[in-house]
Amino acid sequence: MAKEIERKYLLKDDSWRKLAQGTVYCQGYIPTQHQVTVRVRIVGKQGYLTIKSPTVECSRLEFEYPIPLEDAQEMLRTLCEQPLIEKTRYKIEWEGLIWEIDEFEGLNKGLILAEVELNNINQQIVLPPWVGEEVSQDPRYFNSQLVTHPYSQW
């Protein structure tokens, strides 16, 4: 179990692209109630099953387990809400923190988000020059929400 504290931002420009190589992520959500999320994810040939508690002030509990690729494929196909989320994730280290930039595909094409994970909610952050408006508190940007309300339909 881990405590996930993260802040989320839009991007100002494309200058981050030269700083990282991307990795393709495919993920889906088993429909739940009360804002608990049950996520199935494939990165390369590895599956993951992740349970997250509701977010309170940028913070939530996260329980993540590696699972066989075949299990993840079967759950994504038969149990997860469609369409699935496909995105390319880029990781960039900046002033001692790891920034994850997600470039979405499919019905969310055009959306690019930068996330940074923190040790505590009051941690000071040096924002990289390519980071724009903060959207941490806007539920439209939750990946689980992007399944039912994709960016192209906003």
Place this chain on the structure above:
Amino acid sequence: MAKEIERKYLLKDDSWRKLAQGTVYCQGYIPTQHQVTVRVRIVGKQGYLTIKSPTVECSRLEFEYPIPLEDAQEMLRTLCEQPLIEKTRYKIEWEGLIWEIDEFEGLNKGLILAEVELNNINQQIVLPPWVGEEVSQDPRYFNSQLVTHPYSQW
């Protein structure tokens, strides 16, 4: 991933008790939609996370993973619907099949169920003499239903 095909019965009498020792199970469910179940279970000092598809004709897909005890305790406490299901499970081999007898506690006290797992839906079963009425198709007996509609309130 496994395919779970099982039939479920009430018990006729107590003659099965001399055939087995019981093990205490504690489990809960993360509230979901569309009859997919996400179960957190503790048996002894081992936690398990189990995802099951909806049941169609006694059969469902099951994905089960061992997880750390502390994770299971935290998820049962913070993410699962209350009250939790507590039961003692007895395993009895009978004519080549393993029968699992669950004796429920708490708000489900008084309920005892026998389940047998099959290789295919048409498999012939020799019913032990202590097995009574079949309730495989009755959703009231699903463990996930016994949280919100416990036996003592039927």
